[in-house]
Amino acid sequence: MAFERLIGQNRVKETLSELFLSGRVGHAYLFNGPEGIGKKSFAKEFAGLVMCPSSSDGKRCGVCECCVLMDNSTNPDYKVIGCGEGKNTVSVETVRNLQDDIVTAPVFSAKKIYVIDTAEKMTEQAQNALLKILEEPPSYAMILLMCNNILSMLGTIRSRVIRIDFSRNTNDEIKEKYEQLCIMQNRKPDVEKTELLCSYADGIMGRVTEFLDSDTLDEKRKAVFNCLKGLLKREIDAKLRMTEIMGNKGTNYEFTLFTMMSFLRDVMIASRFGRKAILQNPDFKEEIGVLGRDIGYYRAVRCLEIVDECYKNLRRNAAPDITIDSMLIQLRES
Ligand SMILES: [Zn+2]
Incomplete structure (x- = not known):
């Protein structure tokens, strides 16, 4: 074949x-x-x-x-x-x-x-x-x-x-791609990071390549997390910073919204289960724990719903600028 x-x-x-x-x-x-x-x-x-x-x-x-x-x-x-x-x-x-x-x-x-x-x-x-x-x-x-x-x-x-x-790839396929790319680039797969890889890739092969350049990825995740934290703490410039990360007309929305959902999920679980929670972003464990205590379980759930709704609307071809703006305002005021 x-x-x-x-x-x-x-x-x-x-x-x-x-x-x-x-x-x-x-x-x-x-x-x-x-x-x-x-x-x-x-x-x-x-x-x-x-x-x-x-x-x-x-x-x-x-x-x-x-x-x-x-x-x-x-x-x-x-x-x-x-x-x-x-x-x-x-x-x-x-x-x-x-x-x-x-x-x-x-x-x-x-x-x-x-x-x-x-x-x-x-x-x-x-x-x-x-x-x-x-x-x-x-x-x-x-x-x-x-x-x-x-x-x-x-x-x-x-x-x-x-x-x-085309359907989303399974986690095993994502891992296979990761191993294949590691062999091609002559580097050792980082077994400890495979869970993070699978959650970040979310079934999309193309994200594996980006993941290999994990310095950039870590920087981007950190930027999104800091903005999210700023929004939830109602800091004045957080909305503008997040709009910048989303790119012109929301070109980076897939990655940004996915990352926001992943962190909000972790905050939600951490606020309910404390240190026992199994996180998608274990490298942010301390900060996630603090944010979970600050905003609490129910606000985290509500925020997750807000981001998810924005994501669905964008998939249905809603106007990106207005949809994203509305989400950021709702998050800040949640
Ligand atoms: Zn031929």
């Missing part, structure tokens, strides 16, 4: 392999799942498979010009497009450029493949332009949409693509 190099997502592997082996590879796919789950890695493997002119038994040959160029990330028949530097949307011009480019046949490969990264950021105009391409694509073309919020896609697009859902 293809996809041997990738850990987890067995259902996705089976579906894509079956489609390939049955000769029913379509023209358009939508890979749906959270940021960092591995959609792009799967897109590249799948593309490599369908592009290779000499594949057999569901595997690419690995030695033809197409395969060699893919391994070097220099195959001109494989293109990844997205928002572009400094932009927050995938514009209609971007899709029109794709429309102009798609008419020329692939040079080295059996197929010409376009990956649209952060497809949920396509403007409505861009999606309508894409729709025209999806209605009548050239026989050699394939479009792979990487999407982390399917509700942002027009129904007309959704009905013309094969949807592949």
Whole structure:
């Protein structure tokens, strides 16, 4: 089977392999799942498979010009497009450029493949332009949409693509990825930190790489915890500092909200069970204990609900600025 190099997502592997082996590879796919789950890695493997002119038994040959160029990330028949530097949307011009480019046949490969990264950021105009391409694509073309919020896609697009859902990885898969990366980087896995790794990764493969750079991670966690503490103590500048951590239009909200929830969970448990509590953030044990005593169990529960509600609203595509602002005010006034 293809996809041997990738850990987890067995259902996705089976579906894509079956489609390939049955000769029913379509023209358009939508890979749906959270940021960092591995959609792009799967897109590249799948593309490599369908592009290779000499594949057999569901595997690419690995030695033809197409395969060699893919391994070097220099195959001109494989293109990844997205928002572009400094932009927050995938514009209609971007899709029109794709429309102009798609008419020329692939040079080295059996197929010409376009990956649209952060497809949920396509403007409505861009999606309508894409729709025209999806209605009548050239026989050699394939479009792979990487999407982390399917509700942002027009129904007309959704009905013309094969949807592949990615699910969160298990803790064992997260650990396997961690060990694999450690071997590649010639470093020793830190067994004591694997619980923290699993709770931080929260089923998302991409966070393992970030975790390896644990100095940055520890700094970020510390910054979030200090801001959270400031908010709960109603310090004047805490709200502004937290807004800065969240990034422009809440770009870092996934990590920040997850970290806030993880700490609030710990504060909640510590306030109820004291020193016996088993924490997700044991390296902050003392500070969590103090905060737990300061704010108490019920306020911690309420705060956890507030952050969770904000997270759900953002997933439903609520306006980030207002949603985050409202959450921070509620936390401060809780
Ligand atoms: Zn090949």
